[in-house]
Amino acid sequence: MDSNPVKASKPTNPLDGVFKPRSVAVIGASRREGSIGHKIFTNLLDSSFRGPVIPVNPKADAISGVKTYSSVLDIPEPVDLAVIVVPAETVLPMVEGCGRKGVKAVIVISAGFAESGVEGIELQEKLTLICRHYGMKLVGPNCMGVMNTDPSVNLNATFSHVFPPQGKIAMATDSGALGLVILEYASNLGIGLSNFASVGNRADVSSNDLLEYWRDDPGTSAIMLYLEAFGNPKNFIRLARSISPNKPIIALKSGRSSAGSRAAASHTGALATVDVAVDALFAQGGILRVDNLERLFDVADILSRQPIPRGSRVAVLTNGGGPGALTADACAAAGLELPSLAEKTLQGLKALLPARASLGNPIDITDVGAPEYQGALRLLAADNNIDAVIVIFIPPVFACPEDVAAVIREMEPEFRRRGKPLLASFMGKRGCVPGTIMPPGAAGVPSFSFPEAAVYALARARDYGLIRNQPAGRLVNLPGIDRGKARRIVESAGDGWLPAKSVFALLTAYGIKSMALRFAEDLDAAIGAAEDIGYPVALKLDSATIVHKTEVGGVALDIGSSEELRAAYHRMLGRLAAVGRAAEVRGVTVQKMAGEGVELIAGITRDETFGPLILFGLGGIYTELFEDRTLRIQPLTDKDAQEMVRSVRAFKLLEGFRGEPPADVPAVEELLLRLSAMAEDLPRIKELDLNPIRAFTAGKSYTVVDARILIE
Template sequence: MNSRPPHGDQTAGSPPTVPPPPSPAQPAGDGSRGPATAGRGTGQNQAAGPAAGDGGHHRTGGTPRRAGLATLPALYPAPIPQDGLEAGRVLLRDGTAATLRPARDRDRPLVAEFLGRVSDQSLMRRFFAGESREAAVESLLQVGPPDERYTLLVLVGDPDHPRIVASGTYVRDERDPDAAEVAFLVEDAYQGRGLGTLLLERLALIAARHGIRRFIAWTQPDNRRMLEVLRASGFEAEQHHRDGYVVVSLDVQPSPESVERSEMRDRIATVASLRPLFRPRGIAVVGASRDPGSIGYRILEALVMNRYQGPVYPVNPKAGVVGSIPAYRSVLDIPGPVDLAVIAVPRDAVLDVVDQCGAKGVRGLVVITAGFAETGAEGRELQERLVAKVRGYGMRMVGPNCLGLINTAPDVRMNASFSPVFPPHGRVAMSSQSGALGLAILEYARDLGLGLSTFVSVGNKADVSGNDLIQYWEDDEDTDLILLYLESFGNPRRFARLARRVGRKKPILAVKAGRTAAGTKAAGSHTAALAASDTAVEALFRQAGVIRADTLEDMFDIAALLANQPLPAGPRVAVVTNAGGPGILATDALAAAGLEVPEPSPATREALRRFLPPAASLGNPIDMIASATAEDYRQTLRAVLADPTFDAALVIFIPVGLADVDGVAAAVRDAVAEAREAGHHKPVLACFMSTRGLRQPLAVGDERIPSYRFPESAARALAKAYEYARWRRRPLGRIPAHPDLDIDRARAICREAAARGGGWLPAEEVDGVLEAFGLPRVPSRFVRDEEAAVQAAEELGYPVVVKMASRTLVHKTEWDGVQLNLEDAGAVRAACRGIRDRLAAAGRAGELDGFVVQPMLPGGTELVVGVTEDPLFGPLVAFGLGGVHVEILQDVVFRITPLTDVDAAEMVRSIRGYRLLEGYRGHPPADQEAIQDVLLRVSRLVEEVPEIAELDINPLKAYEPGRGCYVIDARIRVEPEEPGSRQRSAPDPGDA
């Protein structure tokens, strides 16, 4: 089912982005920016300091007026595959797993077998000229550099005897380097299962990285299936007829439609692949035992005793009956269909069992057995063989080394684990990376009365991972809230992408263990020194809207609120209490968490005055005093829920004397029921500070009011819910496509430096990279000696700054390497000699590259913008107050690239010194949009040029609104890019 074979050379190159439209150069001084070019001088296409005439000592011209960020076109980040872009697991439309990888010359026998199974019609549609099968083998195995031609293969079957079922190839057009011809071939038995679309998407991403903008596909008019693949891809397409063929031209740059359709297809395939795990037609327990102490016995008992709504088949080669149920010697002996096999056999027997399951047609595995990657190198190798077998048979696997999984749905009732606890049915789904902790979690959830829809212990996450489960739960009608206990990430950038999308529908609440990893890596820049081990996780959660709990107890406190109450519309909380002390504690806790405790409206105060005793306090907290009755609680709560002043209510009760706990609880229920009938849907939290607590849950119909032992717990939970509600209401954000970037120039500079071995770029190369990305710089001259420095100062105009330039001495201030306010030639010479002499005295004169001369820029607010590379999360962008105080004050926030305009604006507002940027006590405000523009350009720079490992702009001087901000000093370190070294280009298998 495929198109004409490609002809000519092909390439595949740079990361996929929407290329900026051409922008004509503007006359100097008109406030516009033309495209940055390699030949441009340092005095052009750059920002200047404060406007002339304000008393400043600058001679850099007027400030360019940038187009507003909101007016720029948007970039659409390409989809992020679960495994590597070019190799790893893929899922077919029906949920079957397969393996994707590039073609290799040694694949000749496999390709010949593949073509031998393909029908003559399919072969003709792929190789129009009726090529022999031998010639077709040679055509598919023409391997070249990816910027010329590339072939991907999809394989299934036992890893020792795999078979190819599909191939896709692009070849760059010799006549049009922006285009490549693309063709596909899918084995007849696998047609209609989404392989053509999958190969098209992957080849498009690879080709776009190598500079290809369009795919050209030739196909026969009656090849409707191929034409539908091309039309349904979501890529912008043009179609015409030529020489009796249909020619389709596809723009392979990601677009909103292509990204949305790709993610939808991925979600459908993932859900289909996991359905046999959660809703199997039959379950085999392999390793079922008669020994009550064995795990196999406990799993079988859990399935039977919790009334799994389907057949269960014990598998034990040494017993004919297990637990009064007929047993089978092998999975192959089971007469009925088996969708799920729970494996609890010794480690060395697992692979043989997987072979049996594959032959039986089992779709899903839960491997309880331990002894794999968690044990060391030998275990890792065995786990890799296990995963290869599972994928070869098209199966999905939870584990190994896991507790199992649970589905509480009444029509399933599956406890495929060795947990003795079967939680009540509810609308909360949970994944735990720890099996042992999972046992405690299930027990705690049961004691709290928190109902679960599904629970999965992912163990080593060798196949099914948190990202897969999030996609499954996204549209699961039984799930409203997702809980995650995480110990590690495998593909955090994909996790962030999924969480941003799913979090708009359903809250994702996570505990991430390992916040305080001992030690931090040696750092060569301010940014790297500030990026502690947990920084990337915190940044990811904030950007993706994931609610972070510090402890499991906090997680369940927050979950009790999110699972049962509406989200707060605002931060204003009414506190209703019968004791002053707890009310004060609650007020302090709410304020500390960023919530507000305003006074009731005059109408509400008047209503309260009618029935509360004169001694009651009608402010906030509303203290009804110790004599408050259940009726007082009912009327007071009803009044505050009707008051538009408040967005939420916290009800505190502490027993005094013979207080009626149950009566107060009933009054709270009644008040909430009346409020709901009146249309007041505000969250309500209770705090019953009684030694025996509440005998019955606070339930209003299907709604449950969460009850806490102490007000601080309730306050923290409500604050987290409000923070999530704010994130959910904020705009999605967009990545502006700046039209003035010279990406090729920046890449060329950094790749050339990386080829030299990498390291810190010399000053002139740093300036070239910044200029290529339109970052506003102070005019600078790099010079080698004192006389050249004097000449540069004469050209720039006094007063000037002289700085030492060194690729190895990072912090200039440690060497007194920045000399300010130099008024004449003598001062410049003396500054240069002083820097050289200090380094010579320390024996480091050979590390001085030269000097940088700049005009003085007085005033402004000093900021820092930086990037450091996290080995797992990719680039982290930092922003905060700059200058010499950056590491002392540490007023810095981090975010993961790529930044959206919403991310950049939030970064600026998130530092503790933000009031300084707004203007504070005579200090002028800063141009916040210009700062955000710098953050967005830096983010794009490190995404487009992966060789950049560290970047430090310190200081970045920001001036009044409309007058911009300017890079005063910058450093860039590059490293050779290793294939697969960055998650944004080739994620490792596994994930959150």
């Protein structure tokens, strides 16, 4: 590196050099049509970029009529952004020259870096060091570039053949190839973008950096993400939480199919799959997760064009009974309501529509024209029983689709004034494509080929409204934790499963309530412990290697006398001897029977990407069969704990199912917060299971019946 570099002047935002450059140099610009260097250079010219576009190519005098330079250092004027399209082995000297020139940011399109093996990883590390030395932001390498549709910039620094219309949606993608498809799809549907970025290998600029930039960008009102991996999940959550109350984030994460590949010894570890951890990350960040590209755009489209629905009450206006019924089914599945219309609305519809019309909800207005659609929409806009309207139109022979579309566009401002989203489904026609029935324009009514897609998008917009209105969570300082005692227990333990006595002592140190437990090395000690505790008791084997005790007959419940305990003890040891595992037994534990309650599971597991994860769900022997569980990334806020308890199907049992009294939900929430504190304080805990936990009736707390902790 040069010992006296020319430092780039610091922009208002570090990424302004990427998205708002005053000048762009294309290093590797080419006269050869079909080459990436030619395409990027001509795209910059064709998009009417507002500053100079300067080609750098030592083998050409001019490209597309623009004078070339042999080196970026030969360019007489300042350069804000350099787009580099040269072979990987020549990238470093080009970037070095950019640093000496004082370039603010570089986009390295070239492949052949970390994605290509060990040598590529080393090359990428050197590239990153050069950029950091000169204070340049780096997008890529191995990416397709960036866009800014703001008319004051008009930047198309990509090799895409389309430049989408200006809009309010910012888009980031980890995949350059997919980026090409995304841009074409958006352009075909008339969905406008504010910014687009393909981050490639993310050597410097990552999705987190883009989130931070778009959080403060007045031209962006919604953010779309296509993610293949995460950098810093905790920073991702922090940023998303700061953005989602004001701007929706919609994300598509690839890799669902590998979700079950994670090996684990505990129930918690087995249930904490990668995909479930991603769900946890998005839930904590207030991010809307979708499962395909079409839905990614559908949800972003409605959130960028329409008001956020104030509730779940939907009116469906259709000229066909079949589509109306399908829409009603889709609404029920998505948690949207089809309420009764206000009496004034019903009377107005009765006066407006023919007698054959159905005035329920869905409203089947039958074979009428645009004036009747307009009148019905005016009534629905004023109906306080309705939060949103979906209009379905099947083009009949005697009605003009363009006239109905014009009516919908005309009524949209009235719906917007009242804070109600308005969506359309012109059956068989998709999107706001120029020349079709719903062209893009000021009205901005999203249109879908089929009503089920409209319902899905509306339901996710409703979900965002709930997210936006939720209070922020807070970290809770819990009393009754003896961290010194807990550290001594863990520090004195070797790697492996903690003995039962140490497990329950650790729980007590964190104020986690558990059944009294006595350890016994032999039968006589077990009988003595049972008599001290009082029958009935539970007898369980204690082993460093046998984790799932029930699978080997290592648990006996409701033992009511010393004779029953003696028989259970010999039966247990006999089974283990028969399979050659008697030597793995350290002894047994004796516990008082817990009593009736809802069986739950809670636990901790550590993931290489996400760090400590906290699990909660239905417990007992059916834990992995039903997989009724949820996860959050540690640390938990009080809001996280509340959402965890309420997000599982077992919450119906905690509420009081079929006449049963409700359980002590606040105590269960506090248990999760105490587990989060334990995960924070004791990083040697690799996996922890509390299973089952018995949740008792309101005011009577809970107790941990069985627990195991793996130390590493």
